[in-house]
Amino acid sequence: MPTRALVFDFDGTLADTESAVLRTWQETFRDHGVELPLEAWYAVIGTQHTTPAMFALLTEQVPGVDTEALRPLTKARVFELLETLGPRDGVVGYLEAAREHGLKLAVASSSSGAWVNPHLERLGIAGYFDAVCTGDRHAAKPRPDLYLAALDALGTSGGETIAFEDTPHGVTSAKAAGLTCVAVPNAITESLDFGAADVVLPSFTAKPLEALLTR
Template identity: 30%
Template sequence: MSPALLFDLDGTMLETDAIHRAVFTDMLAPRGIAVDEAFYMEHIHGRLNADFFAEWLPDEADPEALSEAKEAEFRRRLPHPFPAMAGLHDLLDRATAAGLPIAVVTNAMRPNAEAMLRAIDARDHFEVIVIGEECPRAKPHPDPYLQAIEALGVAPEQTIAFEDSPSGIRAARAAGAFAIGIRSSLSDAALRAAGAHRTLSDFTDPALADILRRFKGVPA
């Protein structure tokens, strides 16, 4: 059986943390919360807006509207085109040519996911896009990965998940996938501490070929 390749989106297929951080900074400063890189990585990175706002703005009158406003501003600031993670398009082209099942598994809301995939010119590669907030539970729970695995019709042990956050790594591992951490924001040690089997600098990392050879049918 050929394996499936499951891709987190933001921080894995492209790096937009700087845009998100700037939007959060502008939005939260009037509410008395200073967002620097350390705060962003500890409290915001990889989480749903709803979870962050529940913790840090429990008295917000309309947290859903705040979340919608934040993401609309992110989409407004996202350049088109936007650079994909190095080596991503080559891997997607090889996987598509080999007929491998592939999917996006993300905690981003659907309009953001669509905008980011279009910005990096990768939308046509994916028929299956699983959105965390549309599942019973988002990452770090395994539900989004389990939904993608079911949709693609593959066994969990025949899936490779690419992730950049601890919550995503934990979700992929809990679903039974082989979890690869992309070191876009975090170190090898931090990603392995979250449960990553291996880590890569990006999709041009020579270690990727060795990993892919472990799975039948993956073009190295």
Template identity: 30%
Template sequence: MTLPEAVLWDMDGTLVDTEPYWIECEFAIAERWGGTWSDAHAHAVLGGALTESTAYMSEHMGIDRTPEQILEELLDRVVAMVQREIPWRPGARDLLAGLRAQGVPCALVTASWRRFVEPVLAALPPDSFDVVVCGDEVTRGKPHPEPYLRAAELVGVPPERAVAIEDSPTGTTAAEAAGCQVLVVPSQVEVPAGPRRVEHPTLVGVGPGDLVDLLSPLRA
């Protein structure tokens, strides 16, 4: 069985089905402060750097709150939700466990901030990830390639030899720009085709060796 040299995982929408949590909390903030929000706006910030997303919210919600105030309230709300229940994406934990059993280095590469990530990590077996790169630990978040470049460097695998798993256009753009091969498993929005990406509907039944097979069209 041929295995990937490293797998770099997105979190929201890929490992955990928390994108609906973020969207619900965005609408709640807009309502609380007398503003408006829409699915189109929510999808526009999906998967992006939180500082940029909350700046967008401050501009488009029509509320008297700074981006920093929105960010803190948003994090408070989504952390409380994930502490109550973590909605895992189908097949994700099985694939992660299979990769770890085969000794494949894994990194979590997320736009979410560390205090939101910690409850998810705590619910997984210890050492599920060799590396965790959070949105508040990089200078430039997704769609910039920095998070994926950092993760690849930390796991010691050139990005062009690593597989990234993503669900959003923003995250896919970041991984592709870093040079990764990207397995796209969409959740909330469609992801356009691209030169270093292959789409698959689900991670259910996908094993470590299947990742290489699924991405074989990129090497054709």
């Protein structure tokens, strides 16, 4: 069955926002005299539970910490780190190649639209996408709802659509919705298990989109 559409995760896939978020949490924990266990981060990466999980863990390690006061500070630090961030290497090439092949494009992200859409605009890639499905409107990954919503918005089936993900939770979501899934881990997630993905690439520059379309 020919490929008619591509669906991309946002955080960590289109742009390496996860490095900035992880660094912010590591700094926050260290500011309170404790270390963030990476296994706790990996347990929630790619889901909608990162912020509450991190604050719960910090409260467990530092009883009485004022998490409400920390919320605007952590958010501001993330945006400070993201100011100069661009798309991951090779992403724009994939989007341009998809446009040349007449493929439909969507984003499926567990993050909110208030987070995803401004970043897509800032990165200069919002215009490529026919649909943006986010976690404030659909159940987050690893459930399949976001990918099912993307298929519905694009008018394609799972068998005609390739997903691009950077976390095992995301791969689980895409596969549960019936999509072929290409994992493109980043520096934060490259050590995780991507055995459920159909293809694993070290980067978007490792293989041209055309090679995936003819696979």
